[in-house]
Amino acid sequence: MEYLQTQGISLPRLGLGTFRMQGDACRAAVESALALGYRHIDTAEMYGNEDAIGAAIAAARIKREDLHVTTKVWNENLAPDAIGRAFDASLKKLRLDVVDLYLVHWPSKNMNLPAMFETLMKLKQEGRTRAIGVANFNIALLKTVVEEIKAPIACNQIEYHVMLDQTPMRKYLAAKSIPLVAYCPLAQGRVASDETLAAIGRKHGASAAQVALKWLLDQDGVAAIPKASRRESQKANLDAQNIGLDDEDIKAIAGLPKDKRCVSPGFAPAWD
Template identity: 85%
Template sequence: MENIKTQGISLPKLGLGTFRMQGDACRAAVESALDLGYRHLDTAEMYANEETIGAALAASKVARKDLHVTTKVWNENLAPDAIRGAFDASLKKLRLDHVDLYLVHWPARNMNLPAIFETLMKLKEEGRTRAIGVANFNIALLKTVVDEIKAPIACNQVEYHVMLDQTPLRQFLTAKSIPLVAYCPLAQGRVATDEALAAIGRKHNASAAQVALKWLLDQDGVAAIPKASRAESQQANLDALKVQLDDADRAAIAALPKDKRCVNPGFAPAWD
């Protein structure tokens, strides 16, 4: 598994997303992913599954130093004291003494960015999170965080897949050496039924989803965290790493419509 080096951490390019995973099914998914070789787990305060993931981690034979765990603070908890409270609760539920990456899950209106990042940087200085970052930040917000506050951002986690163009955001992140972590990398399952992707897949003895995932993972500075509950799906995502896309494949993917945004809540920022 290839890793991305960023702000002192090593981020496996393929991770396991856990949004909407709950209870025994969530624990089983995390356990099977770890057994298959996944070492990058992504959760959040808002997912309400940190406790379950913590139980799976506690039972795992994988050494803590070999694991990358990301969690996130919800956008209602962005005052400094609230961040600390949320962080303490997340750490306790995960049964860890530190996380590898702590993200602002979504920006909030009227948030105080300097105060937020002062608090996050203190958590990093205390060794309780190895790195800090953001999710769902647009270019304007990133400019404030990176250029004005000069926060050591380890990634921006955003929706990104073959059906959504993120070129301006990617160019900005690349110029700043900030990785993009792609959530919804399979467009919430929509890629599976795309005939152009399926045709590329047939050429490589792969599925449309594997083609879509490999297209992301082939990009420098891009990691992906597909949600996969079943071991078969988790293995299929790992097997996507073996697919060898050629220039004709990439041209066919480039020609696909790129305007399908799956996640766009009312509190989302103005997308670039």
């Protein structure tokens, strides 16, 4: 497993996304992933599965320093007191003394960015989260956080895959040495039926999804957190790391349309 170094933490470049996983099924999926060798688990208070993930982590008995856990505060809880309460609740459900990365899940129109990050930085200073970051922030918001507030952002977690161009965001993050963590890296399953990706996969004895995932992991400063509840899918995603895409493959992928956004709720910021 390759790691990205950011703000004092080592972030495994391939993690397990857990959105829409619940209860015993979620616990089983996380236990399966940990047994296969995953060491990066991504959750959020909004997913309603932190307790199941906490149970899976406890059962796995992996050394805490070998495991990376990310969770997130929902956009309705961005007032300083609410962040504190949400964080305490997440930590308790996860059965952890510290999380590795705590993210603002989505920006909110009425958020007070300086007060928010003062609270988040305090959690970091107290050693209760090893790092802080954001998700779904556009470049304008990032500039405020990074350049004006000067918050030590460990990543921006955003939708990114072969069907969605994120070049301006990637360039900004790279210039600031901030990793991009790609969610929906398989475009919610849409990559599986793409003939260009399937053809590249046949050449390498791989699936279209594996090709799409390796395309992301080959990019500097990019991590990916595909959701996979079945052991076969979890293993296939791990095995994608072993594919070697060549220049011809990269050129073919570059020719795909890049305008397919899968996640854009009404409260999303104006995408760049």
